[in-house]
Amino acid sequence: MVTRMAVKRVNKPLSATTTRRRFLQCASAAALMPLAARFASAAQITPDADSVLLVIDVQNCFLPGGTLPVSDGDQIIPVINALGGKFENVIFTQDWHTPGHASFASSHQGKAPFETVEMPYGTQVLWPDHCVQGSRDAQLADGLDIPHAQLIIRKGYHNEVDSYSTFVEADGSTKTGLTGYLKERGLSKVYVCGLATDFCVSWSAQDAAAAGLSVSVIEDACRGIDLDGSVLAAWKAMADAGVARISSSDIV
């Protein structure tokens, strides 16, 4: 498991009076609503011009039949296609490694996939060779059907540094440029989906939150790898970072 510093957003505490006032406002409004309407309205989200769907690494390599398959990874494709139709703004990311990349077990003598190695930036999980630049394995999944997507951002292309996050590489300092792109376009609400929940989705969501963006992860539009409970740990880390956990049915 790659260790990383916990990323926590510091929220300014509300005064006791403000907190109580808000509670009373919510409580009185809720009392006026029928029960069904309360549940229906609580989670409904309509993406607007400031919203973006960020589709993480839905590539052949991470699908069944690929070099680093995520279990049931293909099942999220129809969910993501349906979501894509609800967003004006869509971005794809693509894991895009050099041949012989430092995150590959084959680049470290005597090491097998899923073992770890110490890198200058911390502990690195070693993976099977995957998503090599220009390969069929690295291509976005054939089944993706979101032709209006505006950007494909590639990551993991520096030979000596991995990049689970699509914002900041694993050294914690090298930027991909995505934060600048989102800020220049005024895209402040990020909805994250894709592969894998416990690695690239989680790290990307946490870094988006650290950049001051509003972040939600769409649970049923993600699948995880789950090494030693890493999916559970990822959801906890994302919650601690202020990331909302939602379902595709919440988006209308």
Ligand SMILES: [Zn+2]
């Ligand atoms: Zn990779």
